[in-house]
Amino acid sequence: MPRFFTLEEASQTLKTIRPMMEEIVDICRQIIADQPDIWPAIENSAGNGGNAALSRLVPAFERLDDLLHRVQETGALIKDIEIGLLDFPALRNEQEVYLCWKVGEEKISFWHEVEAGFAGRQPIEGF
Numbered sequence: 001m002p003r004f005f006t007l008e009e010a011s012q013t014l015k016t017i018r019p020m021m022e023e024i025v026d027i028c029r030q031i032i033a034d035q036p037d038i039w040p041a042i043e044n045s046a047g048n049g050g051n052a053a054l055s056r057l058v059p060a061f062e063r064l065d066d067l068l069h070r071v072q073e074t075g076a077l078i079k080d081i082e083i084g085l086l087d088f089p090a091l092r093n094e095q096e097v098y099l100c101w102k103v104g105e106e107k108i109s110f111w112h113e114v115e116a117g118f119a120g121r122q123p124i125e126g127f
Contacts, residue, residue, distance in 0.1 A: 002089045002096075003075035007127065010088035010099045010108055013074050017086065018103075020067045025084040025103050027064045031057065032082070085118065092127060099124070 005013065064081075071078055071086070077098070079085040084103025089096060090111065100110040100121050110121035 004091050004096070005075065005088040005099060006090070007099060007108065007124065010076075010090065010101075013076060013088070014086075014101060014108060017071055017074060017076060020071050021084040021086065021103050024064060024067050024071070024081050027060050027067075028082050030060060031064075079118070090127075097127075099127070 068078060068081070075089070077087040077089065079087055080102075086101050087098035088101075088108070090099045091097070092111070095113075097111055097113050099108050100112055100118065101108045109124050111124055111127045112118070112120040112122060
């Protein structure tokens with residue numbers, strides 16, 4: 001059963017999560033920026049046991065994995081690691097909805113119905 005957050009609980013949890021999500025987005029940008037160099041290295045190393053370019057990325061992937069697990073342990077739902085999009089399960093009129101936040105936003109300012117997704121975000125004042 002998912003954990004349901006009040007707006008206050010989600011806002012408090014966000015204080016801990018925000019720096020982790022900002023770092024996740026930075027790591028993703030680094031990996032994407034290195035992508036043109038990575039794919040040939042992956043192809044070449046598939047049969048020969050490794051590649052220095054790939055070895056340099058291992059710490060980034062390990063850090064990314066650690067951060068993702070730490071965020072998930074809070075009960076927040078990671079929706080997009082490239083833009084740092086999070087949902088916090090909540091109840092509105094006894095129906096599950098999501099309090100929505102992404103990196104770059106000052107606070108949780110939106111919510112949406114589960115099926116509506118990011119495109120269906122509504123101002124938190126209507127929550």
